[in-house]
Amino acid sequence: METALQTNVQTCYHCGDTCNEQPIVAHEKVFCCDGCKAVYELLEENNLCTYYNLEQNPGITGKKPVAEARFAYLDDPGVEAQLINFKNDRICKLTFYIPQMHCSSCIWLLENLYKLNPGVSESTVNFLRKEVSLTYFHEKTNLREVVQLLARIGYEPAITLADTDGKKTQKQSRTIIYKLGIAGFCFGNVMLLAFPDYLAVTEGLQRSFGSFFGYLSILLSLPVFFYSARGFFTSALEGIRQRMINIDLPIATGLMALFCVSLYEIISGTGPGYLDSFTGLVFFMLIGKYFQQKTYDTLSFDRDYTSYFPVSVTLLKENGEEESVAVRNLQVGDRIRIRNQELIPADAILLRGTAMIDYSFVSGESEPVEKVVGEVIYAGGRQVGESVELEVVKEVSQGYLTQLWNDNVFSKNEEKSVATYANVAGKWFIIVTLLVAAGALWYWVPRDMNMAMKAFTSVLIIACPCALSLATPFVHGHTLRVFGKNKFFLKNTSVVETLAKIDTVVFDKTGTLTEPSAAEVTYTGKALTPEQERAILSLLRHSTHPLSQRISQHLKGESSEVTNYQEYAGKGLAGEVEGKFVRVGSAAYLGVPADKIKDALKTTVYVSIDGVVLGYYTFFNVYRDGLQEVLQALEGKKIAVLSGDNNHEEARLKELLGQEAELNFNQSPVQKLEYIQQLKKDNRQVLMVGDGLNDAGALKQSDAGIALTNSVTNFSPSCDAILDATAFDKLSTFLAFSKKTMRIILATFAVSLVYNVVGLSLAVQGLFTPIASAILMPISSLSVIIFATLSVKFAAKKAGL
Amino acid sequence: MFVIFLLIGISVTVAACFLGAFLWAVRSGQYDDDYTPAVRMLFENEAPGKPKTAAKKPETA
Numbered sequence: 088m089e090t091a092l093q094t095n096v097q098t099c100y101h102c103g104d105t106c107n108e109q110p111i112v113a114h115e116k117v118f119c120c121d122g123c124k125a126v127y128e129l130l131e132e133n134n135l136c137t138y139y140n141l142e143q144n145p146g147i148t149g150k151k152p153v154a155e156a157r158f159a160y161l162d163d164p165g166v167e168a169q170l171i172n173f174k175n176d177r178i179c180k181l182t183f184y185i186p187q188m189h190c191s192s193c194i195w196l197l198e199n200l201y202k203l204n205p206g207v208s209e210s211t212v213n214f215l216r217k218e219v220s221l222t223y224f225h226e227k228t229n230l231r232e233v234v235q236l237l238a239r240i241g242y243e244p245a246i247t248l249a250d251t252d253g254k255k256t257q258k259q260s261r262t263i264i265y266k267l268g269i270a271g272f273c274f275g276n277v278m279l280l281a282f283p284d285y286l287a288v289t290e291g292l293q294r295s296f297g298s299f300f301g302y303l304s305i306l307l308s309l310p311v312f313f314y315s316a317r318g319f320f321t322s323a324l325e326g327i328r329q330r331m332i333n334i335d336l337p338i339a340t341g342l343m344a345l346f347c348v349s350l351y352e353i354i355s356g357t358g359p360g361y362l363d364s365f366t367g368l369v370f371f372m373l374i375g376k377y378f379q380q381k382t383y384d385t386l387s388f389d390r391d392y393t394s395y396f397p398v399s400v401t402l403l404k405e406n407g408e409e410e411s412v413a414v415r416n417l418q419v420g421d422r423i424r425i426r427n428q429e430l431i432p433a434d435a436i437l438l439r440g441t442a443m444i445d446y447s448f449v450s451g452e453s454e455p456v457e458k459v460v461g462e463v464i465y466a467g468g469r470q471v472g473e474s475v476e477l478e479v480v481k482e483v484s485q486g487y488l489t490q491l492w493n494d495n496v497f498s499k500n501e502e503k504s505v506a507t508y509a510n511v512a513g514k515w516f517i518i519v520t521l522l523v524a525a526g527a528l529w530y531w532v533p534r535d536m537n538m539a540m541k542a543f544t545s546v547l548i549i550a551c552p553c554a555l556s557l558a559t560p561f562v563h564g565h566t567l568r569v570f571g572k573n574k575f576f577l578k579n580t581s582v583v584e585t586l587a588k589i590d591t592v593v594f595d596k597t598g599t600l601t602e603p604s605a606a607e608v609t610y611t612g613k614a615l616t617p618e619q620e621r622a623i624l625s626l627l628r629h630s631t632h633p634l635s636q637r638i639s640q641h642l643k644g645e646s647s648e649v650t651n652y653q654e655y656a657g658k659g660l661a662g663e664v665e666g667k668f669v670r671v672g673s674a675a676y677l678g679v680p681a682d683k684i685k686d687a688l689k690t691t692v693y694v695s696i697d698g699v700v701l702g703y704y705t706f707f708n709v710y711r712d713g714l715q716e717v718l719q720a721l722e723g724k725k726i727a728v729l730s731g732d733n734n735h736e737e738a739r740l741k742e743l744l745g746q747e748a749e750l751n752f753n754q755s756p757v758q759k760l761e762y763i764q765q766l767k768k769d770n771r772q773v774l775m776v777g778d779g780l781n782d783a784g785a786l787k788q789s790d791a792g793i794a795l796t797n798s799v800t801n802f803s804p805s806c807d808a809i810l811d812a813t814a815f816d817k818l819s820t821f822l823a824f825s826k827k828t829m830r831i832i833l834a835t836f837a838v839s840l841v842y843n844v845v846g847l848s849l850a851v852q853g854l855f856t857p858i859a860s861a862i863l864m865p866i867s868s869l870s871v872i873i874f875a876t877l878s879v880k881f882a883a884k885k886a887g888l
Numbered sequence: 889m890f891v892i893f894l895l896i897g898i899s900v901t902v903a904a905c906f907l908g909a910f911l912w913a914v915r916s917g918q919y920d921d922d923y924t925p926a927v928r929m930l931f932e933n934e935a936p937g938k939p940k941t942a943a944k945k946p947e948t949a
Contacts, residue, residue, distance in 0.1 A: 137931075137932075141931075191927045191930070191931075194924060194927055194928065195931055198928070198931075212924050212928075213920070213921045213924055214921070214923050214924040214927065215921060215922075215923045215924070216921070261914050261915075261919065261920075264914050264919055265911065265914060268907060268910045268911060268914065269907070272903060272904070272906075272907040272910075275903065276899075276900055276903055279899070280896075296889075296892060299893070303896070303900075307900075
């Protein structure tokens with residue numbers, strides 16, 4: 088077996104794909120296709136073979152050659168101006184998004200672009216963002232040449248309509264890092280100055296330098312108060328304006344009390360103040376914020392149709408010339424040409440050719456749809472087969488599909504969920520704190536006025552729920568990472584909390600429950616002899632029709648010669664094989680009477696040999712591995728399916744999902760959105776799992792929208808989380824785990840509560856001293872962080888994630 | 889003990905220099921990408937001219 092494998096299966100030196108057909112041997116190396124070989128030769132010529140030494144088979148398959156004429160639109164100065172970040176009389180700078188980037192070889196090659204094109208002066212890769220920043224001399228080369236070079240070596244940059252929209256992707260916010268740096272600096276220095284207070288032996292030192300240390304500490308804590316801690320104050324203020332209490336309100340109160348009391352003590356000379364605790368608290372809480380913020384900003388969660396649509400399309404002028412124009416400039420009445428595998432950018436009427444439109448990504452129909460001349464083709468479909476001519480009937484932004492984005496769900500700003508655990512806890516926290524503070528005041532005022540003020544302020548200080556505010560970001564942050572390791576990427580940490588509350592799960596069918604690339608083919612009718620099967624296969628091999636290819640994949644085997652081959656677009660094929668006259672195609676084409684057609688809703692392909700109809704092939708969806716387990720584990724939650732497809736799979740779905748599940752077929756994108764809206768009106772917490780553009784509205788409308796994708800860098804509609812298709816079987820585990828993390832947060836709250844009770848009991852007795860706060864504060868913060876980290880790790884291990 | 893004013897002044901100044909260096913580093917974008925530079929520094933500088941011979945032959949699985 089081993090040796091058989093070694094002799095038969097060879098992998099491509101360039102891309103590592105198995106060479107199943109005739110491998111190309113050149114330069115003592117094996118290539119799977121001409122594309123790969125060409126890239127290798129180009130690199131070898133330029134001494135760039137280090138590419139192959141850094142990683143094994145690092146290349147990107149060259150099986151799908153790119154038509155370089157496609158890049159003609161880049162010569163357009165308008166398009167160029169929109170893509171370029173900076174231009175002077177010598178150089179241009181711009182950034183490309185290159186989703187194919189995957190290893191260190193890629194980084195190396197992309198940073199050595201100047202060896203392939205001397206016009207490129209510099210290229211720098213940001214691997215995590217999958218971006219390359221290029222600088223080139225526009226006298227020596229131009230944008231089109233650079234993009235063509237990238238495409239030739241397999242790294243075609245993704246330039247979509249969104250890039251030319253004018254809204255440049257904003258730079259990562261560095262504010263949190265600045266804040267953290269300044270708070271850390273001030274914390275360290277204030278701590279140093281406060282140190283003498285902690286030790287009795289330095290009392291002499293304290294007496295002579297106390298006020299100097301004090302004023303210096305005030306100076307150092309001013310930037311913390313006004314810059315680093317600003318976020319807590321503004322957030323608390325916002326909460327008050329919206330008449331609700333969030334976690335930041337008790338924090339802001341605590342910080343304010345701490346700072347003001349310290350100012351008073353230092354200036355009046357009554358004490359050293361608590362500025363070390365103040366700066367320390369801000370520093371620790373900013374760490375929590377930073378931790379929470381570091382999410383998967385390399386993945387795009389907010390894409391709309393513009394990042395799916397191409398930038399340019401081939402326009403046919405009146406004199407028959409082809410011209411590449413920007414999709415945005417398409418006007419009603421323009422004639423366009425769409426080639427194999429290209430997208431239809433706008434709703435249009437078919438003028439010439441046979442269109443086989445693959446709508447699976449847009450509408451959820453699993454098989455390509457045949458369109459004949461005169462029919463309207465909706466934007467978003469992908470043409471499969473020959474090139475066709477179309478006339479645009481609607482502008483890009485007014486299309487059937489793109490209108491979905493005019494729904495106000497998309498214009499609404501994402502509101503933060505108010506009822507998060509931390510906010511609810513914060514509300515109770517401040518009530519209890521105020522009660523305790525009032526109690527202390529009530530107890531001490533008749534006895535000792537000084538003590539009363541001290542106890543009152545210390546209660547406010549110690550009750551600052553910093554540990555509480557650390558618990559949530561750390562637990563959620565670690566959960567985010569655990570999920571990320573398992574190929575489930577969340578948009579931000581608050582999604583964890585939303586996932587924990589889900590009680591309704593809605594699935595899309597095509598591409599979500601089913602495997603998009605596979606279809607089960609079954610044959611019904613008279614049994615076929617091996618010769619007959621071979622004859623059918625031989626005929627089908629000649630056709631590029633997707634259905635023909637599916638059947639021929641199913642049949643496998645050797646093919647023989649076909650004579651008099653004929654393909655009738657939209658109907659079927661005919662040809663002679665080994666003396667037999669074989670016809671394959673639709674029921675109508677083979678003259679099967681309408682009343683004898685079975686399974687009318689299913690996609691069927693009939694076969695006849697020598698004029699006798701033998702039977703037909705039917706296509707079934709293949710459901711994803713692990714679907715059964717996922718559905719079983721979701722027990723107790725309401726399950727529904729929204730499909731854009733027809734209901735021929737209803738019986739099988741019922742069997743899979745159970746009788747209670749709601750199944751909805753022939754759903755338009757807007758209907759899907761409305762269905763989710765209805766569920767939400769019934770006070771359900773809805774999770775939508777979908778993959779296509781047609782789910783975009785539903786994903787956005789639901790509480791949590793998960794986009795399923797075969798490759799996370801591919802286009803996925805706007806959503807709250809992206810799930811790699813290979814991890815689909817873990818979906819229910821993810822949901823259960825998010826529930827568990829909520830329990831961890833509660834436990835962490837309990838831990839921090841213990842510290843607060845200890846601190847408060849000191850505070851109400853008026854025993855709260857700088858040294859007590861200096862010890863209690865870092866211990867409580869650090870132990871909460873450690874507790875949160877360890878318990879999430881432990882829970883993840885237990886859940887098998 | 890008067891020297892303590894001087895010492896603290898120096899220590900704060902030194903610390904402020906480091907803070908300045910840190911802020912400059914953030915500003916110049918060194919914190920934007922914390923992965924690629926780590927890979928980039930492992931690339932060898934090649935001798936110009938002759939390409940290196942392939943270190944490993946691709947394994948045929």
